[in-house]
Amino acid sequence: MARPMSLKPFYAVLGGIAVVGAGWLAYSGRRSSGAAQLEPVPAEAVAAADAFPGHVLGSDSAPIEVVEYADFQCPACAQFAILTMHDVKERLIQTGRVRWRFRDFPLEIHDKSQLAHHSAACAGEQTQFWAMHDQLYYNQSRWYGERPAAAGRMFRDFARTIGLDVGAYDSCMESSRYRARIAASAQQGISQGVASTPTFIIDGRRVAGSMAYDPLHHMIDSLIALKQR
Template sequence: MNQTRRAFLGTTTVVGLGVVAGCLGSEDPPEPPVAGNPDADVTVTVYEDFSCPFCRDFKLGVFPDLEEQYLEPGDVRYEHRDFPVINSPWSWEIPSAAREVFESAGNDAFWEFTTEIYAYQGSYNYGAIEGVADEVGADGAAIRDAAEDESHRSTVEDDKSYGESNGVSVTPTILVNGDAVELYESEDFEARALEETSAAIDAALE
């Protein structure tokens, strides 16, 4: 079938894939949670909105393969950045909770939390946030408070501003050493996303 660039509809806004990265921003961004090798020559940066269904599919269906192929061997530095675009309170509250997990319970707990919480997309609630936080070794009550109060909103806003300064406008956006991965229409989003992201990483590793 002919492959054409596709814009995916979110809750109240258009979210898509494959924007072209612009010039680097001049301001220092917030410290990102990092998986893989922090000192690797290849950096994969993924901008996510926790209310975006394609971000969920990428994290749950693509990230595990990337982790096995590139992160565990230490070939890639994998960065998470927040980019709320969907008109939902959870687009701000979930990343505030995740940032609190990161700061209070550490990097490993952050990655566990941000994976497990996606299972509740469409039915997010504070009880789920607290429960998942407890499961990953964080203080569930404190994480719930961080979500309700959006206590890390300024950090999330800074992440989004940094993304915008780099040409990001949609989620998920995947950058490999600053270059956007182009994802096109496919009947199997996860397979296509894995194929294109892996190809971009392989090219960067050469």
């Protein structure tokens, strides 16, 4: 009887996320997960996903890990990056409460998603994945409706803006050497039950749909409290 009672605050927070998420999706004007979902992730799927470390922020000793599966051409993902991620970095990651792991999940419906993910991977070669992550999301409205060639030129401008060696970036983009890794990341997501973006795996629990900072940090607080009991 004690366990259900101890989980009650956590599920109350989850209910709040469902309400907030519905409003968030209405704001975006794009269809995504209609309500937040919480489901356990199979252990074998977690082990397979760990084969690719993703792009990580935060300490290995953080009590909670959040894995974000996202698509750079997804409007709801951009809203999360623009409206929520700054607070996540400042108040959860930098304070040692959360380790954040970004995994590629380009959707087939987006014609420039693969290109954008490869651009970020190439920036990662020069330790600037997160800088390119921000450029792609903060400028998504500029390139979303462009043809792939025009979007690619914009991505190259972003590379210059964040101080990359553009020649090395160009060589990386021409090689397409991260295509298989990006595809593997998406397959790992599918094996964990990911079907839409963004989807978060929060301490082994799947939450589908974007969210604002407050319900996210309340969920983190509840999970940390559970670990301390």
